[in-house]
Amino acid sequence: MTYDDIPRSFNIATHFVDQNVDEGRGERTALLGPGGSTSYTRLAELVNRSGNLLRDLGVRAEERVLLVLGDSVEFVALWYGAQKIGAVTAEAYTFLQPRDYAYYLDYTRAGVVVADPTTEEAVRKAAAGSRWLREILVVDESFQQRLAKASPELEPAPTTKDDIALWKFTTGSTGQPKAAVHPQHSPLLSYEWYAKGVLGIREDDVVLPVPKLFFGYARDLAALYPFGVGGAGIVFPERSTPERIFELIAQHRPTILVNVPTMMAQMLAKAASNGHDECLTPDMSSVRLCTSAGEALPRELHDRWVERFGVEVLDGIGSSEAYHIYISNRPGRVRPGSTGELVPGYEARIAENGELLVTGETAALYYWGDDEKSKKTFQGDRVRTGDLFEQDEDGYFWYRGRVDDLIKVGGIWVAPAEIERCLVGHPDVVECAVVGSQDNGLTLTRAYVVARRPVEEQALQDFVRERLSPHKYPREVRFVDDLPRTPSGKLDRKDLR
Numbered sequence: 001m002t003y004d005d006i007p008r009s010f011n012i013a014t015h016f017v018d019q020n021v022d023e024g025r026g027e028r029t030a031l032l033g034p035g036g037s038t039s040y041t042r043l044a045e046l047v048n049r050s051g052n053l054l055r056d057l058g059v060r061a062e063e064r065v066l067l068v069l070g071d072s073v074e075f076v077a078l079w080y081g082a083q084k085i086g087a088v089t090a091e092a093y094t095f096l097q098p099r100d101y102a103y104y105l106d107y108t109r110a111g112v113v114v115a116d117p118t119t120e121e122a123v124r125k126a127a128a129g130s131r132w133l134r135e136i137l138v139v140d141e142s143f144q145q146r147l148a149k150a151s152p153e154l155e156p157a158p159t160t161k162d163d164i165a166l167w168k169f170t171t172g173s174t175g176q177p178k179a180a181v182h183p184q185h186s187p188l189l190s191y192e193w194y195a196k197g198v199l200g201i202r203e204d205d206v207v208l209p210v211p212k213l214f215f216g217y218a219r220d221l222a223a224l225y226p227f228g229v230g231g232a233g234i235v236f237p238e239r240s241t242p243e244r245i246f247e248l249i250a251q252h253r254p255t256i257l258v259n260v261p262t263m264m265a266q267m268l269a270k271a272a273s274n275g276h277d278e279c280l281t282p283d284m285s286s287v288r289l290c291t292s293a294g295e296a297l298p299r300e301l302h303d304r305w306v307e308r309f310g311v312e313v314l315d316g317i318g319s320s321e322a323y324h325i326y327i328s329n330r331p332g333r334v335r336p337g338s339t340g341e342l343v344p345g346y347e348a349r350i351a352e353n354g355e356l357l358v359t360g361e362t363a364a365l366y367y368w369g370d371d372e373k374s375k376k377t378f379q380g381d382r383v384r385t386g387d388l389f390e391q392d393e394d395g396y397f398w399y400r401g402r403v404d405d406l407i408k409v410g411g412i413w414v415a416p417a418e419i420e421r422c423l424v425g426h427p428d429v430v431e432c433a434v435v436g437s438q439d440n441g442l443t444l445t446r447a448y449v450v451a452r453r454p455v456e457e458q459a460l461q462d463f464v465r466e467r468l469s470p471h472k473y474p475r476e477v478r479f480v481d482d483l484p485r486t487p488s489g490k491l492d493r494k495d496l497r
Contacts, residue, residue: 001192001193001345002361003161003185006185007161008161009158010159010184011084011086011159011184012083012165013047013051013080013083013156014156015188015228016080016187016224016227017030017040017043017047017227018044021040021041021044023230025230026044027039028040028203028232030042030043030226030227031076032232032234032235034237040227046073046074047084048084049077049147049148049150050074050078050080050082053137053146053147054087054112057112057134057137058112058134058135059085061085062086062088062164064087064088064108064111064167065078065082065087065090065110066104066105066110066114067090067113068092068094068104068113068116068119068123069114070094070212070237071212071235072116072235073235075213076233078114083166085154086163088167090108090110090169091214091219093214094118095487096122099126101123103176106130106132108167111133111135112135113136116139120138123136124136161184161185161188165184165186165187166186167179167180167368168320168323170319178368178369180320180366182362185362187220187323189361190323190325191224191225192345193344193345193360193362194326195225197344199256199291200331201225201228201229202229203231204255205255206254206256206286207221207231207233207256208234208254209258211258211294213235217293221291222234222258234248234252240263242263242267242269242271245257249286250282250283254286256288256289257289257290258291259292261296261297261301262295262489263489264292264305264313265301268304268308285310287311289312290313291314291325292315292316293325294488294490295491296339296399297337298421298425301424302337312334314329315339316328317339317387317397319383320364322385323364325343326343326360326362327339327340327342327343327358327397328341329341335396337398338396338398340396341395345360346359348397350389350390350391353388354389354403355387355403356389359383361381364378364383366378386402387401388401388402388403388417400417400418401415401416401417405493407434407435407436409443409445409471412471416433416434416435418472419445420432420433422467423447425467426455428453428460429450429455429460430450430452431483432447432448433493434446434448435448436497437476445475445476446474446475446476448479448483448496449478449479450482450483451479457476461473461475461477
């Protein structure tokens with residue numbers, strides 16, 4: 001499918017929710033959660049009621065609705081309800097401070113923000129000085145009463161495939177989050193290219209996301225892609241921990257596990273330390289594949305995961321700017337350590353400086369409120385990713401770091417990710433981060449290492465020196481208990497510099 005194949009009149013909610021009812025899949029399970037299962041018929045009704053409630057609050061077409069609530073059926077219904085009335089959805093993390101929410105409120109200019117009891121206090125403090133906010137809608141008992149009074153019938157707004165549908169926030173290493181603005185057609189093309197073309201998503205799939213739904217990576221995989229074929233997603237409000245993920249696998253028997261390398265390492269550690277406890281080492285035979293994204297998946301971690309759990313891992317990379325995953329390993333042809341091959345529908349080339357340039361019809365239109373950055377990043381359907389890659393003769397891409405992470409040592413550019421990949425190959429290293437440090441005006445490399453057991457600094461330096469060019473070994477090694485990460489789970493090097 002391409003952009004030209006999509007009819008001009010198009011709405012995300014009618015395609016991914018209502019269509020299941022129209023095509024006879026209304027009684028199939030759409031969502032599994034603490035309250036049991038929610039059928040497509042019930043979800044469609046909740047979407048309609050949510051859309052009507054938002055409309056009654058004055059939400060107009062193209063107006064932003066900011067969601068600041070935990071994973072739930074209500075989250076999904078409100079997201080699609082906003083889409084159905086032609087509004088624009090944006091999501092914020094649920095663990096931020098009032099000053100952070102104040103930024104989101106001002107940046108989005110949302111007239112309505114949806115919170116829950118865990119985020120309400122921070123949101124209300126943030127809203128005190130808001131120029132745009134009209135209503136804070138809290139998903140509590142009173143919300144359920146208001147929802148029950150809203151009409152279960154809703155005609156979709158006359159949206160087109162080119163109308164703005166959603167914002168995806170970037171998690172850049174510096175500055176405040178920026179929103180990549182996407183039209184209605186981006187989710188559909190991503191579903192066709194990645195979910196169907198790579199994952200082979202099917203009607204009997206049940207998807208369990210480790211990241212929360214405010215991350216586009218998780219929301220699309222758990223509450224959009226399965227809906228394209230009548231599959232199901234799992235929603236749970238608690239923080240993701242190895243114990244909770246193991247419990248959900250045992251309870252719901254998912255077929256696809258949406259994961260990130262950090263949690264994969266934690267699950268392995270928990271299984272190793274509790275191998276005698278069946279609750280913590282469940283039968284994972286229902287899981288046909290595990291996706292990984294957010295940061296590079298080291299080969300060593302990939303191999304340990306497959307050996308321990310017997311589940312194939314499809315590592316990939318995507319971005320808010322390109323909508324979702326555009327390079328991924330594929331079932332049956334995984335090359336451990338690589339990021340995989342191009343997802344059907346995308347083209348790519350590597351610039352002279354090693355930066356990956358990706359072209360596809362899911363590219364965002366622009367960054368909201370940042371014309372200068374938009375012009376640098378978006379060139380038609382082409383996106384400057386800021387990621388450094390190499391491509392081998394078989395078409396597989398190998399991640400080499402970020403353009404803005406490069407360190408110039410002795411006049412030679414060094415990619416921290418290359419040193420990190422080497423270090424995690426050492427049996428005593430759990431994870432690590434490499435940054436540049438200043439010593440008498442000279443830039444040197446420093447490695448922060450989380451060790452599995454005591455190990456000498458010199459041993460790690462020698463390990464790298466023997467495997468990489470001499471100028472790439474870390475001149476200093478510092479041992480730490482853990483590494484700082486962004487809210488999306490990515491390594492946060494700026495906190496180490």
